[in-house]
Amino acid sequence: xxxxxxxxxxxxxxxxxxxxxxxxxxxxxxxxxxxxxxxxxxxxxxxxxxxxxxxxxxxxxxxxxxxxxxxxxxxxxxxxxxxxxxxxxxxxxxxxxxxxxxxxxxxxxxxxxxxxxx
Amino acid sequence: xxxxxxxxxxxxxxxxxxxxxxxxxxxxxxxxxxxxxxxxxxxxxxxxxxxxxxxxxxxxxxxxxxxxxxxxxxxxxxxxxxxxxxxxxxxxxxxxxxxxxxxxxxxxxxxxxxxxxxxxxxxxxxxxxxxxxxxxxxxxxxxxxxxxxxxxxxxxxxxxxxxxxxxxxxxxxxxxxxxxxxxxxxxxxxxxxxxxxxxxxxxxxxxxxxxxxxxx
Numbered sequence: 504x505x506x507x508x509x510x511x512x513x514x515x516x517x518x519x520x521x522x523x524x525x526x527x528x529x530x531x532x533x534x535x536x537x538x539x540x541x542x543x544x545x546x547x548x549x550x551x552x553x554x555x556x557x558x559x560x561x562x563x564x565x566x567x568x569x570x571x572x573x574x575x576x577x578x579x580x581x582x583x584x585x586x587x588x589x590x591x592x593x594x595x596x597x598x599x600x601x602x603x604x605x606x607x608x609x610x611x612x613x614x615x616x617x618x619x620x621x
Numbered sequence: 622x623x624x625x626x627x628x629x630x631x632x633x634x635x636x637x638x639x640x641x642x643x644x645x646x647x648x649x650x651x652x653x654x655x656x657x658x659x660x661x662x663x664x665x666x667x668x669x670x671x672x673x674x675x676x677x678x679x680x681x682x683x684x685x686x687x688x689x690x691x692x693x694x695x696x697x698x699x700x701x702x703x704x705x706x707x708x709x710x711x712x713x714x715x716x717x718x719x720x721x722x723x724x725x726x727x728x729x730x731x732x733x734x735x736x737x738x739x740x741x742x743x744x745x746x747x748x749x750x751x752x753x754x755x756x757x758x759x760x761x762x763x764x765x766x767x768x769x770x771x772x773x774x775x776x777x778x779x780x781x782x783x784x785x786x787x788x789x790x791x792x793x794x795x796x797x798x799x800x801x802x803x804x805x806x807x808x809x810x811x812x813x814x815x816x817x818x819x820x821x822x823x824x825x826x827x828x829x830x831x832x833x834x835x836x837x
Contacts, residue, residue, distance in 0.1 A: 546794050548741050548742060548794055550741075550768070562795075562797055563724070563796075568795065583795055585726075585797070590790075598770060598773070599770070600785075600787070603788040603790075604787065604789050605791075608792070609795075
């Protein structure tokens with residue numbers, strides 16, 4: 504299966520660019536994860552909420568899992584990023600090495616430009 | 622104290638191990654739902670019992686040999702390695718593994734970087750390439766600790782990462798799945814792909830171990 508066929512099978516059959524929210528962030532951008540605690544199905548781990556990181560890559564656009572979990576279509580699709588955090592920024596008592604990192608997939612609506620977090 | 626000696630002190634002791642209970646002998650809510658849906662689908666002719674059996678056999682038949690073959694090929698073929706790091710799913714399909722809609726990111730260990738995989742939210746795992754995950758991968762202990770004290774957890778697996786090597790923990794929180802490409806061990810220069818693949822264990826592709834000539 505080529506990549507075009509695969510990306511088609513991962514979303515709805517008729518999905519196209521118009522069904523997706525445009526990416527706001529670029530590789531290397533500094534971002535802050537929203538410190539929000541909504542109820543329901545959320546795939547942003549608590550341990551990175553309110554933490555600062557750097558965009559490592561854009562993974563593509565995917566239906567919103569917070570909607571999919573309740574059998575709704577999750578459209579428009581949302582950009583999904585991998586965000587790299589320094590471990591010592593995530594865990595104040597981190598005992599490993601200063602360069603150690605944790606990388607987490609986070610949907611765009613959970614991210615703000617660092618310094619502009621609401 | 623030897624086993625025999627222990628018994629000698631307790632001559633009347635008889636081994637009567639209770640039979641191990643079946644793991645599926647309790648009809649929980651979800652087991653009942655699974656049975657009801659499966660039986661309805663079979664009754665209505667949507668699927669057959671043979672389809673279900675075949676699918677379970679297929680799931681059980683997947684093992685880490687698939688991932689190992691990819692890593693071994695990447696060790697031997699720099700162009701394949703480049704394609705694998707750019708798009709892991711494409712690279713899997715290139716050597717005949719149909720991974721379906723899986724989005725695979727292969728992360729490469731280097732002399733300066735060690736990668737390890739976890740899913741803190743549930744138990745996401747590249748089953749198409751590694752088979753079913755080990756129980757410890759799904760445990761709360763591993764999931765909660767490897768993300769905040771990876772060096773200590775790796776040391777418990779016997780894997781001590783030097784202080785000058787960066788550890789990257791990859792948390793599979795959403796749509797990506799991850800596979801670690803371990804470093805090729807020294808002294809394997811003239812080895813074939815099949816010989817090399819035997820060094821690439823499941824744990825080395827999760828990142829809790831290294832590919833090691835001793836693992837052969």
